Amino acid sequence: MITDGDVVLAESGAIxxxxxxxxxxxxxxxxxxxxxxxxFLYWFHFANGTLQPATGxxxxxxxxxxxxxxxxxxxx
Numbered sequence: 001m002i003t004d005g006d007v008v009l010a011e012s013g014a015i016x017x018x019x020x021x022x023x024x025x026x027x028x029x030x031x032x033x034x035x036x037x038x039x040f041l042y043w044f045h046f047a048n049g050t051l052q053p054a055t056g057x058x059x060x061x062x063x064x065x066x067x068x069x070x071x072x073x074x075x076x
Contacts, residue, residue: 013048 001010004022009015020028030040 013045016044 001008002015002018004018007018009018030037034040
């Protein structure tokens with residue numbers, strides 16, 4: 001969570017985009033016409049597409065009763 005004046009943000013992707021847009025002065029992003037722009041976007045959003053779902057799943061499974069976790073072969 002960040003606070004910047006009257007702005008309060010708690011979502012990680014929004015925090016990064018806010019900082020990049022407000023304070024990056026173009027140094028932290030690639031322009032759309034840059035040859036590596038697609039790769040930049042891929043890695044910029046990588047965690048939301050891979051790490052976050054797995055983390056959320058583990059948080060939910062961690063709250064289940066042990067018997068329920070054992071019935072899921074992918075459970076930690």
